[in-house]
Amino acid sequence: MDLLATMRIYVRVVERGTMSGAARDLDMGQPAVSERIERLEKHLGTRLLLRSARTLTCTEEGRIFYERSKALLESADEAVASVSKTENALDGTIRLAAPQCVGEVVLPGVLMHVRTAYPNLHIDLVLNDDIVDLVTEGVDISIRVGQLGDGGFVAHPVGTVGRRLVAAPSYLERHGPIDTAADLANHPFIRVKGVFASERLPLQRDGDALDYARIRTIMTTSHWRPMFDTIVAGGGIGVVQQPACADALAAGTLVELLPRYVIPDFALNVLVHAQRPLPPRVRAVVDLLKHDLPPLLARPAR
Missing domain, CATH: 3.40.190.10 (Periplasmic binding protein-like II)
Incomplete structure (x- = not known):
C-alpha cells in the first residue's frame, strides 16, 4: 500500500465528509476510495471513521490521524517544493x-x-x-x-467589484429618461436573488451618507446572466457588476443611470x-x- 497516497485520500474524505465527495475531488471511483480507507484501517488496526447512511464521523483515533496526516502531507509538499528546480x-x-x-x-x-x-x-x-x-x-x-x-x-x-445601475437605450426610448432616484420606483427592476431583497437600493452621492431609493422588482434570477440579458433586451433596469457590463457600456448597448450616484462596491x-x-x-x-x-x-x- 502506498501509505502517503492513501493518507491524502483519507484527509480529503475527512474534509469532504463523504466518500463520494472525496472521489469527485480526486477523480477516482467511490468504490476505490472506500477500498483504500478500509485497507488503511486494517493496516492501522483501528477504526478511523464511523459510517452512517449519509455522513462520516471521525473516531478519536481518526481525528488524531487526520491532524497528523495533514501536517505530514504539508511538510512533504514543502520538502518537494524546496528542492524542485522550477x-x-x-x-x-x-x-x-x-x-x-x-x-x-x-x-x-x-x-x-x-x-x-x-x-x-x-x-x-x-x-x-x-x-x-x-x-x-x-x-x-x-x-x-x-x-x-x-x-x-x-x-x-x-x-x-464595482456595480452599475444600467438600462438599455431601447428601454429609455420607450419609457423616458430617469432623472432622479425617486423615479426608480416607477420602473421594473431586475435583480439577482438575495441582492436588494428589501426593495431598497443603496445610493451615495459625493461622499455623503448612504441613502436608499425604493425599487420595484418584477424579476429575480439565481444567476447574473439572465438578468443581464433581459436588461440588454430592454426588459427593465438593474444593477450589474462592473466587469460584466464594462463592454456593453463601452459599446453603448447599455447606459448608466443616475451617474451622479454611486452604488457601494463589493x-x-x-x-x-x-x-x-x-x-x-x-x-x-x-x-x-x-x-x-x-x-x-x-x-x-x-
Missing part, C-alpha cells in the same frame, strides 16, 4: 471556489496564467454565489465578495485555511491571484 514542478489539485459573475467574467484570464505558470496543477473550479465553507466543501481557495462571515480562514483583500477577498504553512501549490496560486486580480478589478474613470 516552480512549475508543482502538481496536485487546487479546488477553487468563486462567485458566478467573477468566476465567469474575471477569472478565465487569471486561470490561463495559472495554467501557463504551473502546467502540472489541476484546477477544480466551483462557481457558487452562496458562502462556501472551506473545510466542509473541501475548498483550498475561496474568492468571496461582500461580507466574509465567520470561519477559520485568512482573508487577502484584492480589491473591490469588497473582494481571497480566502485560505488558517493553517501554517500553506501547501506550496495553494500559496503559489494565492500569490498569482493577489497579483492578477487588482488590475482586472480597477474601476475605470468616468
Whole structure:
C-alpha cells in the first residue's frame, strides 16, 4: 500500500465528509476510495471513521490521524517544493471556489496564467454565489465578495467589484429618461436573488451618507446572466457588476443611470485555511491571484 497516497485520500474524505465527495475531488471511483480507507484501517488496526447512511464521523483515533496526516502531507509538499528546480514542478489539485459573475467574467484570464505558470496543477473550479465553507466543501481557495462571515480562514483583500445601475437605450426610448432616484420606483427592476431583497437600493452621492431609493422588482434570477440579458433586451433596469457590463457600456448597448450616484462596491477577498504553512501549490496560486486580480478589478474613470 502506498501509505502517503492513501493518507491524502483519507484527509480529503475527512474534509469532504463523504466518500463520494472525496472521489469527485480526486477523480477516482467511490468504490476505490472506500477500498483504500478500509485497507488503511486494517493496516492501522483501528477504526478511523464511523459510517452512517449519509455522513462520516471521525473516531478519536481518526481525528488524531487526520491532524497528523495533514501536517505530514504539508511538510512533504514543502520538502518537494524546496528542492524542485522550477516552480512549475508543482502538481496536485487546487479546488477553487468563486462567485458566478467573477468566476465567469474575471477569472478565465487569471486561470490561463495559472495554467501557463504551473502546467502540472489541476484546477477544480466551483462557481457558487452562496458562502462556501472551506473545510466542509473541501475548498483550498475561496474568492468571496461582500461580507466574509465567520470561519477559520485568512482573508487577502484584492480589491473591490464595482456595480452599475444600467438600462438599455431601447428601454429609455420607450419609457423616458430617469432623472432622479425617486423615479426608480416607477420602473421594473431586475435583480439577482438575495441582492436588494428589501426593495431598497443603496445610493451615495459625493461622499455623503448612504441613502436608499425604493425599487420595484418584477424579476429575480439565481444567476447574473439572465438578468443581464433581459436588461440588454430592454426588459427593465438593474444593477450589474462592473466587469460584466464594462463592454456593453463601452459599446453603448447599455447606459448608466443616475451617474451622479454611486452604488457601494463589493469588497473582494481571497480566502485560505488558517493553517501554517500553506501547501506550496495553494500559496503559489494565492500569490498569482493577489497579483492578477487588482488590475482586472480597477474601476475605470468616468
